[in-house]
Amino acid sequence: MRRESGIRNMTEGSALRHIVWFTLPLLAGNFLQQFYNMVDSWVVGNYVSDAALAAVGVGFPVIFLFTSLFSGIATGGTVVIAQAFGAGKPERVRHAIDSLYTAFVRSILPITIIALLLVSPLMTVLRVDPAAWAETRTYLLVVCAGLIGNIGYNLNAGILNGVGNSSTTLLFLMVSTVLNILLDLLLVLAFSMGVLGVALGTVIAQACSWLFGIWYINRNYPQLAIHPFSGFFDRKLFAEIIRIGLPSGIQMSLVALGAMFVLSKVNSFGKAFTAGFNVGNKLDTLAFLPTQSMAAAVISFVGQNMGAGREDRARQGVRISVTLAVVWTVVSSALVVWQCDPLSRIFSPDPEVIAASAGYLRCVMPPYVLFSTLFVLNSAMRGAGDSVYPMVNVVASVILLRVPFLYLLADKFGPDDMYWSYGIGWAVACALSVYHYVSGKWRGKYHGD
16 A cells, blocks of 8 residues: 555554654644534633533533443444554455444434434433523534434544554545534624534534545545445444444443533532533643544554554554653643633633632542553553453443542532542552553454454
């Protein structure tokens, strides 16, 4: 496969260079994605209402819950494709792509219907503030109806990441970002459609990005061409994708469920506090993007090298990535804590919202280096085909530790101190990830036949 096409063979050459150059387009894409999410929050926070801002924030874990299963399967596809590419098996790459899309086409309609039916029950579980109920329901119904674009984009990105191509994914996100911003300005500011306009803008932009992605891949990468209705389905190969991807999808679903339990407690303190939590969450997510992008690069790097039988090189890439992630997280966390008030003020002029956001950031950012380390290590294990241990590890820290401690700290010390529960969960999970990686129990998970 031609290097100039954007496809990157990471089994030879400088490991640092491959990781950095693979990470940079992912980072730019993640920044774009967060940027248009922040534009949504900025528009509704400044031109609609705090209730609309809370609605957009509540929508994130709900949508994440519905898309996480396919995001996990896309990750499984990335690993299988990366390992097959590293092992020099183009036919296996071809079969993985066809099997992924056949599964997607057959399941997207029932997933969408289930999501729509669960909107109101989930809002009840989340204890959405009555003042924000109508806006939240509108936002969720529209975005759930358009899940196909979100899931389809993730599948396209997973396919390209497997063959080391992150630059083309950036192009797809640029299309989505530009469309989303233009539609926000048109539907919310020009036509005064409020939170409905924000939701429609998101759905339309994601759908266009997904369809543009299929067209672009088919035109420029015939060896990766997507045929959604081919009907080809390799059961054995898809079982391997599921073996790797399903634990990741379950993990993301349970993380979303844990976020809902957290949000349920947050919502009990009123819509201004909820809006502040959502603002703080967007800011800490923004600071974490370089590590998140690097972790995605590690999955592909480790996958290709394990497929090529280069475990020593895979370990080298992990060491480089953990070091870079730790340095970045320490610096960015310090900056965010230092500037938490002015950063929060960008999204809302309300003093209560700013105070709630700043309180969240002062608790969450100091221990973020622990989460950064475990995130990269867990991604490396997935790249080698071991996704069960990372799932158990993260679920234990998020569900079994973070949620109970958050409720305990909130009831005993108040809402401002409950976010220290994040650090408690991360500390335990990080220790377990380091132990599992150093022990080498993640090795030997590649099944390339």
